[in-house]
Amino acid sequence: MNQQKMNTAPDELxxxxxxxxxxxxxxxxxxxxxxxLEDTEGHPVTVTGIIPYLAEGDKITCAGKWTTHxxxxxxxxxxxxxxxxxxxxxxxxxxxxxxxxxxIGPKTAQKIVEMFGTDAFDVIENHPDWLTDISxxxxxxxxxxxxxxxxxSGARAVMMFCRDFFTPQTxxxxxxxxxxxxxxxxxNNPYRLCEDFWGISFSRADQIAMNMGxxxxxxxxxxxxxxxxxxxxxxxxxHTCLPFDDLCRCAVDLLFDSxxxxxxxxxxxxxxxxxxxxxxxxxxxxxxxxxxxxxxxxETYTAxxxxxxxxxxxxxxxxxxxxxxxxxxxxxGITYADAQRQALLSALSxxxxxxxxxxxxxxxxxxxxxxxxxxxxxFEIALAAPTGRAAKRMSEATSHEAKTIHRLxxxxxxxxxxxxxxxxxxxxxxxxVLIIDEASMIDILLMESTLRAMKNGSRLILIGxxxxxxxxxxxxxxxxxxASGVFTTxxxxxxxxxxxxxxxxxxxxxxxxxxxxxxxxxxxxxxFFLIRRSSEEEISATVVDLIQNRxxxxxxMDIQSKIQVITPSRKGLSxxxxxxxxxQAALNPPDRAKKERKSRDxxxxxxxxxxxxxxxYTVEWETDDGRSGMGIFNGDIGVVTDIDSExxxxxxxxxxxxxxxxxxQLDEIDHAYAITVHKSQGSEYPVVIVPLYQCAPMLxxxxxxxxxxxxxxxxxxxxxxxxxLEQMIANDRHVVRCTLLKEYLLNR
Numbered sequence: 001m002n003q004q005k006m007n008t009a010p011d012e013l014x015x016x017x018x019x020x021x022x023x024x025x026x027x028x029x030x031x032x033x034x035x036x037l038e039d040t041e042g043h044p045v046t047v048t049g050i051i052p053y054l055a056e057g058d059k060i061t062c063a064g065k066w067t068t069h070x071x072x073x074x075x076x077x078x079x080x081x082x083x084x085x086x087x088x089x090x091x092x093x094x095x096x097x098x099x100x101x102x103x104i105g106p107k108t109a110q111k112i113v114e115m116f117g118t119d120a121f122d123v124i125e126n127h128p129d130w131l132t133d134i135s136x137x138x139x140x141x142x143x144x145x146x147x148x149x150x151x152x153s154g155a156r157a158v159m160m161f162c163r164d165f166f167t168p169q170t171x172x173x174x175x176x177x178x179x180x181x182x183x184x185x186x187x188n189n190p191y192r193l194c195e196d197f198w199g200i201s202f203s204r205a206d207q208i209a210m211n212m213g214x215x216x217x218x219x220x221x222x223x224x225x226x227x228x229x230x231x232x233x234x235x236x237x238x239h240t241c242l243p244f245d246d247l248c249r250c251a252v253d254l255l256f257d258s259x260x261x262x263x264x265x266x267x268x269x270x271x272x273x274x275x276x277x278x279x280x281x282x283x284x285x286x287x288x289x290x291x292x293x294x295x296x297x298x299e300t301y302t303a304x305x306x307x308x309x310x311x312x313x314x315x316x317x318x319x320x321x322x323x324x325x326x327x328x329x330x331x332x333g334i335t336y337a338d339a340q341r342q343a344l345l346s347a348l349s350x351x352x353x354x355x356x357x358x359x360x361x362x363x364x365x366x367x368x369x370x371x372x373x374x375x376x377x378x379f380e381i382a383l384a385a386p387t388g389r390a391a392k393r394m395s396e397a398t399s400h401e402a403k404t405i406h407r408l409x410x411x412x413x414x415x416x417x418x419x420x421x422x423x424x425x426x427x428x429x430x431x432x433v434l435i436i437d438e439a440s441m442i443d444i445l446l447m448e449s450t451l452r453a454m455k456n457g458s459r460l461i462l463i464g465x466x467x468x469x470x471x472x473x474x475x476x477x478x479x480x481x482x483a484s485g486v487f488t489t490x491x492x493x494x495x496x497x498x499x500x501x502x503x504x505x506x507x508x509x510x511x512x513x514x515x516x517x518x519x520x521x522x523x524x525x526x527x528f529f530l531i532r533r534s535s536e537e538e539i540s541a542t543v544v545d546l547i548q549n550r551x552x553x554x555x556x557m558d559i560q561s562k563i564q565v566i567t568p569s570r571k572g573l574s575x576x577x578x579x580x581x582x583x584q585a586a587l588n589p590p591d592r593a594k595k596e597r598k599s600r601d602x603x604x605x606x607x608x609x610x611x612x613x614x615x616x617y618t619v620e621w622e623t624d625d626g627r628s629g630m631g632i633f634n635g636d637i638g639v640v641t642d643i644d645s646e647x648x649x650x651x652x653x654x655x656x657x658x659x660x661x662x663x664x665q666l667d668e669i670d671h672a673y674a675i676t677v678h679k680s681q682g683s684e685y686p687v688v689i690v691p692l693y694q695c696a697p698m699l700x701x702x703x704x705x706x707x708x709x710x711x712x713x714x715x716x717x718x719x720x721x722x723x724x725l726e727q728m729i730a731n732d733r734h735v736v737r738c739t740l741l742k743e744y745l746l747n748r
Contacts, residue, residue: 217265284743314455384404468703495509560587692721
C-alpha cells in the first residue's frame, strides 16, 4: 500500500494518495468526510478528516495517521491534504456523475464529457453558455451549474492556500465566513484574519504578510500592529484606550522585538492613523490617549446619553414621592431603613440613579419597592441583567420577568466581532423605567447599545456591587459612573436581620473591610469553613475529595451538582486546568456507554459541565417551551447532553437553552467543574469551594476573594494556606483600567 513520509508534514505523519472511489459520509457544514480511496497500488483505504467538497473521482494526497475504529476497523485520519481535479476523461466523467456539481447527474455528465472531453471543467467554469448546445440544459440551468462549480473551486482554492498556515478546521472556518473571496481578502490584508477570527494570532497573520513580501517597517504593518495592541489590551486588560507612550512601547515590543530604533517610525504611524481616522487621539489632563474608534464612540456616547437621560426625565415632587413610598410600605408590610428610603426617593426624582451595596444589604427589597411604586404610576418597567443566571435570579426574587440585556435589546444575527441589536435609537425599548442588576458586569460596548435603545425621558436605575471585579469586557462603566459623582448614588451598608445569621454575608463584609473571616462555627449548620492545607498537592486533592466524598457523605449525593469550584488562576496544581481534569476523572470518568470527543488536549464527555469562553453571536439555541434565539456568551455554563461523531456535533444545555455546536467550535469550550473568579461574575451557586494557593500576585487581591465568596448562596469552603488568605485580604489594590468615561461625564 502506498505509504510514505510527506515532506511538508511533521515527521510522524504518513501519507496516502489515490482517487476517491466512494463517499461514505459527508457533512457539508464543517467539511468532515469519510471516504473510500483507491490508492496508487489499487488498494482500498478508508480516509476520515476535514476535506470539504470532496467528490468521487477527486485525486487526493493526505498526510495523517493510521487509527483503528472500534466498529469500522483500520482508517487513515487525514490532518492535511492536497486535492486536484481529475485530468483523465474517465475520471472527469466519474467526478461529474457523482453529483459533486449540483444540477449535473450521470446522464448530463455523460453528455458534457462526450461533447467537451477533458475541457469539460473549463467550459463549466468559464463558458457556461456553451452547455446550452446540449439538449435539456437551459441558459438558467447552465448558469446555476457554473455558479456551483465556481463555489466548489473557490473552496478548494481557499483550502489549498491556507494549508501551509492553518489546520483544515481553521481553513474551513475562513471559507465559511468569507467564501470564495477568502484568498483575495487574505492577499489584500492578511491582518484581517486576527481581527475577524477567534484563535488566529497576530503573529500568524504577520507571518503570512511577511511571506507575501510586506516590508518590516511599512506603514501598513505598523498601523495594523497598533490596532492589534489596542484590541488586545481591551480584551485582556479591559482598557478602552492607552496613553500614547504606552501604545508606542507595546507596538515596538510586538513588531520589532523591543528595538527602540523603530520608536520614531511607530510614532509617525500613530499620527498617520489618527489623521485618516483609523485611530482616535484625545488629550485629557495633559496626557495623550489613543483609541480604537469603536471604543471612543462608545465612551463619548455613553456620557452624552446618561446626562441626557438625567436632564430630560420629568422630576417627581418630593412630597408625592414620600406618599408613594409610605403607601408601598403599608401594602408590603415593610418599613424601609433610611438608606433604602433614600434610594427610592432618588429613583423617583432623577433620570439616572445608582444603587450599590454588598450582599444582604437589601438591594432586592429596593427593586421590589420600585416595581410596586412605578406600577402604581402605570409606568412600563423593564428588568434586565448582563447574564442569564443573573436575570433568572432577578426574576425569582422579584416575581417580575427579567431578561438578559441581549434579549431585551433583541439581538440580531451578528458576526464574530460583536452583536447587533434590533432595538436602537430608531426602535427604542418600550419602557419608562429600566432597572439593571449586576451592573458591575456591563462593559462599555453593551452599555452604549443599551443607552441607544432607551427613549429620552425614561429612567435608568443601575444596581450593583462596586466592590466586585469589573466587567470581563472592556471598560469600567459602574466604577467610572460612581467616581464621577455626577448622578445620585445610594450606598447600602446595613446588613438586615434575614441575612444576619449567614456567615457568608458577615464574612463577605469582613473581607471587604480588610478583616479575616470568622470560621469558628464547626456545626453541621455552619455555612462558612476554612480547611487548612499547606501544599498545592494537598489543596487540589482536598478539593476533589470534598466534591467526590466528604460533602456527599454529609449532605447527600445531590449536593455534587450544586458545587462550583472558583479559583484565582488557570495555572498551577490548584488552577482550573489541573482541577478540571481531576474533578472530571472523579465525577464523570471514562465509560463505554458515554460518548466523548477529544478537542485540543481536552476530552469532552456526555455529562461534563462546560463553559463558553468567548461571545459567539452566531450559535442558534432553542428551549423546551418553544423559544429560540441566537448567541451564547463568555462565561455561560452548561452540560454536554449528546455527542454525535457521525455528524461532528455536540449538544450543550446552557441554562435551558439547547445549542448544537459544530466540532470546529469546540476551541471556544472549556470544562467548568472549576472556573476562575473572573468567569464566575454575575452567577450564584449554592456551594462554592475556593482554593487558596500561591499564584500571580495580581490575582491575590481582596476584591477577587470578595467576588468569589459572594458567589455562594448556601455554603463557602476555603481550602488552602492561611498565609494566602491573609495576603489576599491585605492586598486592597484594584487593577486600574485605562478608561475616560469619568472625564467625559465631568467635562460635558
